[in-house]
Amino acid sequence: MAFYDDYLAKIENPDHRQKMARVLQWVEKRYPNLAGRIAWNQPMFTDHGTFIIGFSVAQKHFAFAGEDEVIAVFGPEFDRLGLSYGKKLVRVSFDQEVPYDLLAKVIEYNIADKQDCQTFWRPRAK
Known part of the structure; x- marks a missing residue:
């Protein structure tokens, strides 16, 4: 059983559940080296x-978070795709297509940028 089944x-x-399941399964299949877990009551x-x-x-939406650095780097792409976002997360309306290329x-x-990171979150700039 997948780690996120209880979450789903x-x-x-049921439509939202199915869409979220497809997204999580896509991540799991495309990036098999990533470890999945539930933390803060969310799949990550x-x-x-x-x-x-x-x-x-x-x-009305699901959100993905990749830390605030992701917002700074990809903000223009989020704008271009009409995605709503805040300081730490991006919202994808359930009636929108999932932007898999952007995901x-x-x-x-994050995998490349954090390859030498020894902490769970990025160290904050001083």
Whole structure:
């Protein structure tokens, strides 16, 4: 059983549950070296113990988070795709197509950028 099955079972809307399941399965299949886990009641993926990407679900959207660095780097692409975002996460409306190409860029950026990171979160700049 996948690590996120219990999480998915709590999503009441079956269409939303199915969409979130497809996203998590896509990450799991495309990036088999990432470790999946539930933390802070959300599914997330890590690489050598460092955070790569996490997901959450709200009533009208799901969100992915890759730390605030991702927002700074990919903000123009989020704008171009009409995605709503804040300081640490990006919202994808359940009626939007999942931007898998962009998700891949975010995940691959974090994997490369954090390859030498020894902490769960990026160290904050001083």
